[in-house]
Amino acid sequence: MDSLTQIVLGAAVGEAALGKKVGNKAMLYGAIGGTIPDLDVYIGKFYDTVTALEIHRGFTHSIVFSLVFGFVFGWLISLWEKGAGWKDWSKLMFLTLITHPLLDAHTTWGTQLFWPLDLRLAYKNIFVIDPLYTLPFLFFLIWASFLKRESIKRRKLNKLGLIISSSYLVLTLILKGIVHQKFTHALEQQQISYTQIDTRPSPFNSILWTANVDTKDHYLIGYYSFFDSQPVEFKAVRKNHHLIRDLNSNDTIKRLIKITNGWYTISEKNSSLYFNDLRFGTLSVLPESNDFAFSYLLQTDNHTLKITEVPKNRDHAKILLSQLWIRLKGN
Numbered sequence: 001m002d003s004l005t006q007i008v009l010g011a012a013v014g015e016a017a018l019g020k021k022v023g024n025k026a027m028l029y030g031a032i033g034g035t036i037p038d039l040d041v042y043i044g045k046f047y048d049t050v051t052a053l054e055i056h057r058g059f060t061h062s063i064v065f066s067l068v069f070g071f072v073f074g075w076l077i078s079l080w081e082k083g084a085g086w087k088d089w090s091k092l093m094f095l096t097l098i099t100h101p102l103l104d105a106h107t108t109w110g111t112q113l114f115w116p117l118d119l120r121l122a123y124k125n126i127f128v129i130d131p132l133y134t135l136p137f138l139f140f141l142i143w144a145s146f147l148k149r150e151s152i153k154r155r156k157l158n159k160l161g162l163i164i165s166s167s168y169l170v171l172t173l174i175l176k177g178i179v180h181q182k183f184t185h186a187l188e189q190q191q192i193s194y195t196q197i198d199t200r201p202s203p204f205n206s207i208l209w210t211a212n213v214d215t216k217d218h219y220l221i222g223y224y225s226f227f228d229s230q231p232v233e234f235k236a237v238r239k240n241h242h243l244i245r246d247l248n249s250n251d252t253i254k255r256l257i258k259i260t261n262g263w264y265t266i267s268e269k270n271s272s273l274y275f276n277d278l279r280f281g282t283l284s285v286l287p288e289s290n291d292f293a294f295s296y297l298l299q300t301d302n303h304t305l306k307i308t309e310v311p312k313n314r315d316h317a318k319i320l321l322s323q324l325w326i327r328l329k330g331n
Helices: 003-022 024-044 049-055 063-080 086-104 131-145 152-189 241-247 251-259 314-328
Strands: 196-201 208-214 218-225 234-238 264-269 272-282 292-301 304-309
Touching: 003 024, 003 086, 003 131, 003 152, 024 049, 024 063, 024 086, 024 131, 049 251, 049 304, 063 086, 131 152, 152 196, 152 208, 152 218, 196 272, 208 272, 208 314, 218 272, 218 314, 241 264, 241 272, 241 292, 251 272, 251 304
Parallel strands: none
Antiparallel strands: 196 208, 208 218, 218 234, 264 272, 272 292, 292 304
């Protein structure tokens, strides 16, 4: 999830763990604990593109990291904060560290919660930024922060924020199940044969959903809004996997394919090849769009493959927002 959401979650968990003893300091250290796992983004800057992708939401988003560094950070905090003992601070830090990847597991990218096992959990039921999850949560947290630490109302407000956010998360799982049935029914009605289907919410909401469908030579991309009145339509996108046939034995390409779980297309533009991660869709909901949210330029120099992420254009994000609003209201 985005940084603000993780800060809010960490602060609320910190308050629940130790707020009665140390007041707003529990929120402060909880917010810090909720941010720490995402520091792997900065570590990744010292590595190549593919390694950085592998590092992200890896070790720092694991149970092992939460256990080890929960005690380490708890002990360090106890050296200068006297309001509670090291066990209390360790408990707070462990809970804020572990709830971060537990929430991230519900997004499309997922987390390696059971690192060092090569397993990434990705339930894909909530977008990384969802105001309906974050804003009510933030409201109750801020309200609680203005009350005295002994206040029963303070604890109730914080608990209410946790209950509302968790309930919304459960709701998105139910919505995902309904959407999955809508898409599979549409495929059956249109007599489309497929091997896999992958569903996820579109940016910033849980009303408009999208599906990737794996067929023999193409992927199909479809959208469904709970306000739709027309049947689901699917757009075909050629896989073009043959364009990198000469690179199939390359270790870096194998690793990149593994990261995408096999959901990728290859496109050619100006004699250059691009590897497109299909899991995150395109920067437009329009059928003719082929601008993928995550695309990587493939360059070979002296038999060495260099992979570079294509920079994102902020103007595309603005266009996407307006298109999402229109499409969300139904077809």
